Amino acid sequence: MSVVDKLYEQSLERRNRSQIVRFGRIAVPVTIVLVWQVLGLLYPGSIASPAQTLDTLVRGIEQGWLLKSLEVSLLRLAIAVIIAVSIGIPIGLLLGMNKFWGEAYESILLSAYSTPKVVLLPLFLLAFGIGTKYLVAFAVFHGIFPVAIVIIGGVKNIREVHLRIAEIMQLSRWKTFREIIAPSMSLPLLIALRLGFNLTFLGLILGELFQSDAGLGFQLMDALTIVDTERIFAINVVIVVLAVGVNYAMYTVERRFSNRMDINAPEY
Amino acid sequence: MVSGQSVMSGWVPSDLELRRVVKPKWITYLTVFLMLVVLELLARSDLTSDITLWPLTEIAVLLVQELAAGTFTPHIIQTASAIFAGFGLAVLTGFPIAIALWWFDILGEIADPFLLSLYAIPMYIFYPLLIILFGLNIIPVIIIAWIMSSIAIVENVRSGLSDVPDVYPKVGKVIGLSGFESFVYIYLPAAVPQIFTGLKLGFIYALIGTIASEFILADRGLGFLVSYSYNQFSTGRMYAAMALVVIIAILMNGVLLMMEGHIEQWREA
Numbered sequence: 001m002s003v004v005d006k007l008y009e010q011s012l013e014r015r016n017r018s019q020i021v022r023f024g025r026i027a028v029p030v031t032i033v034l035v036w037q038v039l040g041l042l043y044p045g046s047i048a049s050p051a052q053t054l055d056t057l058v059r060g061i062e063q064g065w066l067l068k069s070l071e072v073s074l075l076r077l078a079i080a081v082i083i084a085v086s087i088g089i090p091i092g093l094l095l096g097m098n099k100f101w102g103e104a105y106e107s108i109l110l111s112a113y114s115t116p117k118v119v120l121l122p123l124f125l126l127a128f129g130i131g132t133k134y135l136v137a138f139a140v141f142h143g144i145f146p147v148a149i150v151i152i153g154g155v156k157n158i159r160e161v162h163l164r165i166a167e168i169m170q171l172s173r174w175k176t177f178r179e180i181i182a183p184s185m186s187l188p189l190l191i192a193l194r195l196g197f198n199l200t201f202l203g204l205i206l207g208e209l210f211q212s213d214a215g216l217g218f219q220l221m222d223a224l225t226i227v228d229t230e231r232i233f234a235i236n237v238v239i240v241v242l243a244v245g246v247n248y249a250m251y252t253v254e255r256r257f258s259n260r261m262d263i264n265a266p267e268y
Numbered sequence: 269m270v271s272g273q274s275v276m277s278g279w280v281p282s283d284l285e286l287r288r289v290v291k292p293k294w295i296t297y298l299t300v301f302l303m304l305v306v307l308e309l310l311a312r313s314d315l316t317s318d319i320t321l322w323p324l325t326e327i328a329v330l331l332v333q334e335l336a337a338g339t340f341t342p343h344i345i346q347t348a349s350a351i352f353a354g355f356g357l358a359v360l361t362g363f364p365i366a367i368a369l370w371w372f373d374i375l376g377e378i379a380d381p382f383l384l385s386l387y388a389i390p391m392y393i394f395y396p397l398l399i400i401l402f403g404l405n406i407i408p409v410i411i412i413a414w415i416m417s418s419i420a421i422v423e424n425v426r427s428g429l430s431d432v433p434d435v436y437p438k439v440g441k442v443i444g445l446s447g448f449e450s451f452v453y454i455y456l457p458a459a460v461p462q463i464f465t466g467l468k469l470g471f472i473y474a475l476i477g478t479i480a481s482e483f484i485l486a487d488r489g490l491g492f493l494v495s496y497s498y499n500q501f502s503t504g505r506m507y508a509a510m511a512l513v514v515i516i517a518i519l520m521n522g523v524l525l526m527m528e529g530h531i532e533q534w535r536e537a
Contacts, residue, residue: 017374024378046401103292108299114472115517116479117489119510122498126320202390209392209484216479217393221485224396232397239393247388248381 009210011047065219070238073204073215078202080136084143085193091144091149092192102152109152113145118206125211135215142203143147147196154188175203194250201243322507331508340512346488347478350406354413355474361414362421362470369422370429386419395481409481409489416477417470424466428459464531468524475520481512490516 012027033050048056060066066246095102095109124125126132156179166176208217216235223231304324310316311323335380346494368528369376391412396537398408436458440450456463490513 020374021377024374025381028378028382084526100292101295104295104301107296111518111521114476114521116351116476116483116513118476118480118483118490119494119513121483122506122510125326125498198388198390204393205392205483206480216417220393222397223397224485225418227400229397229400232400235391240389243390244385244389251384 002012002126046229048230052230053237056230057237060231060234063097066234066238068218069214069216073208073217076132076135076139076215077201077204077246080139080143080204081197083136083145084140085196087140088144088147088196089151089189089192093155095148096152096155104153106149109145113149117142117203118210121207121210124207130211131213134214135204137198138207139203142206143196143200146193146199150188150195151185154185154192157188158184188256189255190257194247194254196254197250198243198248203240211222239241269346272394278365289307296432308329319501319503324503324511327504327507327511330504331511334505334508335512336509340490340493340509342486342491343493343509344512346406347482347490349473350409350413350478350482350489351404351471353406353410355417357410357414358421358467358470358474359467360416362466363425366422367423367429370426376426376430383419383423387423391477392480392484395484400484404485404487406437406488413474413477414483417474420457421466424462424469425459428462429455432458460531461535464528468528471524472521476519 036047037049037051040047040052056067095105120141122136124141128137131230162180162184163176166180171179204215204216209221210217212218216239219235220232223229223235246262284467307321311321373434394415395408395412398411402408402411432455436449436454441456445453451460478489479491482489483495486492490509493509494506494513499501499508
């Protein structure tokens with residue numbers, strides 16, 4: 001076989017493979033929905049089928065509670081994410097750039113990240129009272145640590161070679177920032193934003209599940225008390241779509257930046 | 269490069285002089301100590317009422333009393349059981365899944381976007397549903413811990429196996445190892461650090477998942493103890509349980525870190 005034949009064969013294989021992958025990626029959610037529908041028919045009391053869930057969602061929008069809870073939760077989430085990121089990034093930058101203080105406090109950050117911070121929730125309630133303030137504070141508390149940790153990692157990964165070159169070329173601080181630091185930090189920044197969003201959301205949901213007057217988590221617990229399975233399914237769908245949607249969007253942006261990095265970097 | 273100096277040291281005040289006098293670790297311990305002192309003084313001052321914040325020393329005393337009296341024991345047992353059951357299940361199901369996703373790369377490619385989504389979803393949203401399905405007992409807690417733990421284990425085992433440099437299995441082929449043998453003697457050992465990271469994270473998530481689920485709603489457990497005591501206005505017991513959870517979490521983290529250190533040493537050898 002000639003080289004051309006071989007190459008053609010390979011490109012056919014690749015195309016077949018990507019077709020299989022695309023088929024698989026559609027098949028998985030379809031199978032899940034089918035299994036879900038079957039389970040909903042088998043256990044009508046405990047499981048709401050996809051059809052019922054869709055119906056509940058539509059009714060929820062008409063009755064107003066779905067959009068209202070979504071609005072309340074999203075508002076809290078947005079505020080919390082902004083605060084968490086605004087605090088987490090500077091902390092990460094400072095601790096990343098300075099080896100001494102970084103070493104001193106990194107272990108505290110990592111420990112805080114891997115403890116069940118939820119048990120401290122009553123402290124927030126005692127400090128802020130019931131309502132949005134404590135939820136936002138609690139969510140921020142969850143979001144700060146991953147942001148700082150990722151940013152520290154990002155700063156540490158700035159290639160020393162690049163910084164030395166900047167030094168040799170006697171670039172001003174602004175120029176060094178623009179040409180070397182900022183591009184190097186753009187991917188860690190995006191990852192930090194995504195993780196910050198995820199964990200802030202997690203903290204908010206936990207708080208709303210435990211003690212809240214409104215919002216998605218509150219609706220979940222409210223539905224639980226009267227065993228309103230359909231509402232539980234509907235809200236779960238909303239939350240999953242929200243979480244996955246935001247993550248997917250952020251991840252697509254991340255990919256564009258990570259490709260650029262690969263072009264630059266032979267491994268030193 | 270001068271040791272101890274960050275390359276970006278022109279940007280932030282130099283740490284070289286600090287390092288001659290003080291070790292970073294001391295700052296860590298000093299900060300933690302100062303925080304504890306501040307909490308203690310704050311509790312004893314006029315700034316907070318007696319019912320809201322208890323002094324740490326009193327919390328410690330109460331904790332020892334409750335532990336000695338055995339009132340915490342059933343909860344500790346429930347929590348520990350849930351954590352280990354969840355983690356165990358995650359290991360038993362996670363390893364086969366991870367290996368399958370790695371060995372059959374088409375499966376892995378198909379599954380990639382879904383695994384990423386799993387990281388994004390706050391799993392606690394399924395807890396109310398699980399309570400409806402299985403009742404208010406330890407089972408929903410175990411399931412949540414299992415799910416959260418599995419995600420970390422599958423992710424890390426799989427990437428650990430796929431990060432093994434191509435050279436290693438090629439050597440195995442040269443020696444004439446079978447597929448299974450090369451898996452056991454080449455891939456697995458090479459992937460051990462990342463696999464251990466997965467196990468470490470898996471355990472941590474099992475712990476966090478258990479405590480959080482118990483806190484939201486449960487019949488027993490340390491997380492339940494904190495939230496129940498809060499709702500009953502038993503502030504002292506709440507703080508004692510809180511302190512116990514934090515202490516256990518920090519201890520477990522420390523143990524896992526030590527184990528990680530030993531694995532590193534074993535690798536060098």
